[in-house]
Amino acid sequence: MSSLIEAPFILAQAAAGASPGFDPRSLVLPGLFVAAFWFLMIAPQRKKQKEHQKMLDALGTGDEVVTAGGIYGEITNKKDDRFVIRIADNTKVEVGKSFVTALVKKAG
Numbered sequence: 001m002s003s004l005i006e007a008p009f010i011l012a013q014a015a016a017g018a019s020p021g022f023d024p025r026s027l028v029l030p031g032l033f034v035a036a037f038w039f040l041m042i043a044p045q046r047k048k049q050k051e052h053q054k055m056l057d058a059l060g061t062g063d064e065v066v067t068a069g070g071i072y073g074e075i076t077n078k079k080d081d082r083f084v085i086r087i088a089d090n091t092k093v094e095v096g097k098s099f100v101t102a103l104v105k106k107a108g
Helices: 002-016 024-058
Strands: 064-067 072-078 082-088 091-096 100-105
Touching (some): 024 100, 064 082
Antiparallel strands (some): 064 100, 072 082, 082 091
């Protein structure tokens, strides 16, 4: 009688150990997570960075901009890594290009 009780247990052990090795199907779920993370987080951020860089490249003298600190001003000079912005009469500041967040009004 004891052999009848032990038989399913032995079969279960044999089935569990019957598939040694690597199963490529085990990579499907992690691959889906990586793809979802890419499309939901990384791709939109890269698109936003490209649009911001395109906006910075198009800026020129006379454009009105707003900085990351919330300061509005007009670009008076464009240098390699920064803009000179007039924020009031006889008041100019130099701001790093990455700190210009938005174009308020295009010159012209």
